[in-house]
Amino acid sequence: MNKQADNNPSAAVLVIGDEILSGRTPDANINTIARFLAERGIDLKEARIVPDEEDEIVAALNALKEKYDYVFTTGGIGPTHDDITADAVAKAFGVPIDHHPEALRILRAYFRELGREETDARLRMARIPEGAALIANPVSKAPGFAIGNVFVLAGVPQVMRAMLHELAPMLKGGRPAKSVSIEALIPEGDLGVPLGDIAARHPGVSIGSYPFYEKAPDGSDRFGAHIVLRGRDEKALRDAEREVRALIERLQRRGSAPPATWE
């Protein structure tokens, strides 16, 4: 449904990792990929985190690769027994998996350089589903890969970021949305109704309201909302922005005490 829902390509992220679900490690990759895609006019429509279990990975991959133009997976492509992503991807695509000659060459050269033993575990990282294209890993060499509309990336954030950079030329981007963020020192509850009216009058502009609470430099409390407008049509965006700024001004003139909470 999201495929072709507008002119921009759509995407999903699939994070594979027990360590994220157990709470041991906070995910650091979804936000990086979200910003990378936003810059390129690719709409991230969904993200999922699943455990290191083949059935779960295959089911999520099948759902996401069908629904979205691109799927980016992170995690589970290292040398240990819990790294099962490549096998799950092969299974989802119904293709065999074996040691990839170019991946073997890259890894063997690297192991020689480091004086590392060629363990079966290390060579596991050269196992790539048939028909996949390698994604270079300038950090630690073991490559990611692309197959169909799925990009399989490392979980270690430094490596993941380097791989994103490498695969960028493989993506067809869209028109990046422009966005404006306006800080309103007004409680969301006062903004709600008139802001909804503005949103209804500008269907091409997405308007979000995000309450905040912070300590000001002088130690006092600051409450309010960030109103974020996003859209691809510059003129529509500016029109909506003008209305939101006028609304905020009107509400602030109306006075009342500065907001003391964020509802």
Added chain:
Amino acid sequence: MNKQADNNPSAAVLVIGDEILSGRTPDANINTIARFLAERGIDLKEARIVPDEEDEIVAALNALKEKYDYVFTTGGIGPTHDDITADAVAKAFGVPIDHHPEALRILRAYFRELGREETDARLRMARIPEGAALIANPVSKAPGFAIGNVFVLAGVPQVMRAMLHELAPMLKGGRPAKSVSIEALIPEGDLGVPLGDIAARHPGVSIGSYPFYEKAPDGSDRFGAHIVLRGRDEKALRDAEREVRALIERLQRRGSAPPATWE
């Protein structure tokens, strides 16, 4: 499938928010909920992030509430037009939604206290699906709610955390897994095969390997892996731990230069 897959209850998190998918805001709630559940012996099996679109929220809710014992949603319960979670939850459960008398009472008392106007937007926060139980919000009053096996929480992290604390007595916990994390200054590629053998011999213990790279206090590079063992059976965990420690010692004795990379 995960329902009753072992004796611990299972759970999923559903984050609702365009601002997370656009990359504007990194999610801060999944990790908090993951740790909260882990402490209580509830296994977090999946997390999803979906946009502020009713169809997407309803579809994800239906999939997750069917599959897991508990579902925790965050986001989309504020006073603005983009806050559509309560309506989506009502739709997923096929029940009507209206202003909840107790929620209205709480909000009105709070607005009076603050000298706030009773806007329709503010009163929107009292709209609760029929049959739901309120979850108190000690921070900013507008309540979350529980319906069936779904807990609907705020997106603002401070409020979300307070609501988790409030709803804790409503959950049936399980046996929390115990875990041990062992730092190995050994590249993962050397650990891979023997570690996989240990994992295969201890099916009741989940063994994960997480490579790290960091600067030591003296400025030198430190590479290796954290081996994390998790399990509910203390004796099985200790047996596996002993084998992992022996393996690490053996590999470190075998010498070789300290690891220079993490593959």
